[in-house]
Amino acid sequence: MKLTRTRSTATAATAVLAVLALATACNRGSAGSVGSGSDKPAIGIDVPRADSDFWNSYAQYLKKDVHADGINALPMSDSQNDVTHLVANVQVFRNTGAKAIVMAPQDTGAIASTLQELSTAKIPVISVDTRPDKGDVYMVVRADNRAYGTKACEFLGKQLGGEGKVAEFEGALDSINGRDRSEAFAACMKEKFPKIKVFELPTDWKGDVASAKLQSLLAQNPDLNGIYMQAGGVFLQPTLALLQQKGLLKPAGQKGHITIVSNDGIPQEFDAIRKGQIDATVSQPADLYAKYALYYAEAAAEGKTFEPGPTDHDSTIIKLPNGLEDQLPAPLVTKKNVEDKSLWGNNVAQ
Known part of the structure; x- marks a missing residue:
C-alpha cells in the first residue's frame, strides 16, 4: 500500500x-x-x-x-x-x-x-x-544459545579426556547471547568435567581484547590445551594469528595441538577445520x-x-x-560433516 x-x-x-x-x-x-x-x-x-x-x-x-x-x-x-x-x-x-x-x-x-x-x-x-x-x-x-555453550563444553570435554585448561572468550555479558553461552558452558563444565579448569575471559565481542587476554593467559599457563570462542566471526583470525606467532598452531592429531571449538559457522571456520587449526564450530x-x-x-x-x-x-x-x-x-560442525552442502558456510562467498 x-x-x-x-x-x-x-x-x-x-x-x-x-x-x-x-x-x-x-x-x-x-x-x-x-x-x-x-x-x-x-x-x-x-x-x-x-x-x-x-x-x-x-x-x-x-x-x-x-x-x-x-x-x-x-x-x-x-x-x-x-x-x-x-x-x-x-x-x-x-x-x-x-x-x-x-x-x-x-x-x-x-x-x-x-x-x-x-x-x-x-x-x-x-x-x-x-x-x-x-x-x-x-x-x-x-x-x-544455551545449547551453543553446552555443545562446546561437551565437545571440548570429550576431546580433552575430561582434564586440562580451557580459555573461554566470553561475549559481552550485557547481551543475552553472551550470558546464555557463558552460563551454559560453565554449568556443563562444572557438572560433567570438573577436572577441567576454565579461564573466563570477558571480551565484549572484540577480537583484539580476546587476543591480548589469551597472550597473557598463555604466559601464565603454557599448558593451556583448549579454547572456546563464543564468536568465530570476531575471534578466529586474531586467535590463529597469535597461536601461529607463538608456534602453538599445531594441526589436530599432532602433539601440542590446542583443541578449539567456536560458534558461528562462517566459511573461514570451515577452512580452519579442514586444515586442522580448529576442531569444531556450532553453525549459527x-x-x-x-x-x-x-x-x-x-x-x-x-x-x-x-x-x-x-x-x-x-x-x-x-x-x-x-x-x-x-x-x-544450529548443528555442531566437525571434520566429519564440514563438507555438508546444506550448511550455509559452504554456500556463501568469502
Missing part, C-alpha cells in the same frame, strides 16, 4: 531534510532501496555491525532475499555495534513509513525504551539473534536468520499472528514474557 502522509504540506520539506540529515549521521548502508518498491508494506532493516564475518554474511543473505522475494525494504542501515546509532536508525525508519522493523540489538537491555516506543506506535519488531531483556517484540529469530544459521526475519517482518506488517509450537521449518516457537521466539536449528 502507499504510505500515508500525516504531516502538512507546509512542513513536509523540512521533515524530509531532517530525515536525510539523520540518515547521513547514522551511517546508512549503501545498498539503497533494495526492495521492490511495490505496494507491499515497507520494512526497515538494521544490520548490527560490519566488523564480523558472520554479520557480513547475514547482510549478504538479507540483500539476496529482499531482491528474490520482492520485499519493499527501506534503505538498510548499520548501527555499528552502538545502541545510540540503532535508536537513531529506528527513528529514520519510523519517519520514512516502516510498517515493521528488523534489528539485532547487541545491548539487549538498553533497547527496551525504544521497543516500548515502537510498540506504542504499533510498529512490530523482529529481533535477530538477540533476545531483548524488556520491551515488546513480535518475534525473536534466534537459535538456542545466518541464512535462516535473514530468511525468517524477513518472513516474520512481512507477516507482522500484514497483521498475522503465530502461536508457540513446532514450525514447518524444523524449529520451535516458544513463548517469552515479551513476545515469541522462533528457535532455529
Whole structure:
C-alpha cells in the first residue's frame, strides 16, 4: 500500500531534510532501496555491525532475499555495534513509513525504551539473534544459545579426556547471547568435567581484547590445551594469528595441538577445520536468520499472528514474557560433516 502522509504540506520539506540529515549521521548502508518498491508494506532493516564475518554474511543473505522475494525494504542501515546509532536508525525508519522493523540489538537491555516506543506506535519488531531483556517484540529469530555453550563444553570435554585448561572468550555479558553461552558452558563444565579448569575471559565481542587476554593467559599457563570462542566471526583470525606467532598452531592429531571449538559457522571456520587449526564450530544459521526475519517482518506488517509450537521449518516457537521466539536449528560442525552442502558456510562467498 502507499504510505500515508500525516504531516502538512507546509512542513513536509523540512521533515524530509531532517530525515536525510539523520540518515547521513547514522551511517546508512549503501545498498539503497533494495526492495521492490511495490505496494507491499515497507520494512526497515538494521544490520548490527560490519566488523564480523558472520554479520557480513547475514547482510549478504538479507540483500539476496529482499531482491528474490520482492520485499519493499527501506534503505538498510548499520548501527555499528552502538545502541545510540540503532535508536537513531529506528527513528529514520519510523519517519520514512516502516510498517515493521528488523534489528539485532547487541545491548539487549538498553533497547527496551525504544521497543516500548515502537510498540506504542504499533510498529512490530523482529529481533535477530538477540533476545531483548524488556520491551515488546513480535518475534525473536534466534537459535538456542544455551545449547551453543553446552555443545562446546561437551565437545571440548570429550576431546580433552575430561582434564586440562580451557580459555573461554566470553561475549559481552550485557547481551543475552553472551550470558546464555557463558552460563551454559560453565554449568556443563562444572557438572560433567570438573577436572577441567576454565579461564573466563570477558571480551565484549572484540577480537583484539580476546587476543591480548589469551597472550597473557598463555604466559601464565603454557599448558593451556583448549579454547572456546563464543564468536568465530570476531575471534578466529586474531586467535590463529597469535597461536601461529607463538608456534602453538599445531594441526589436530599432532602433539601440542590446542583443541578449539567456536560458534558461528562462517566459511573461514570451515577452512580452519579442514586444515586442522580448529576442531569444531556450532553453525549459527545466518541464512535462516535473514530468511525468517524477513518472513516474520512481512507477516507482522500484514497483521498475522503465530502461536508457540513446532514450525514447518524444523524449529520451535516458544513463548517469552515479551513476545515469541522462533528457535532455529544450529548443528555442531566437525571434520566429519564440514563438507555438508546444506550448511550455509559452504554456500556463501568469502
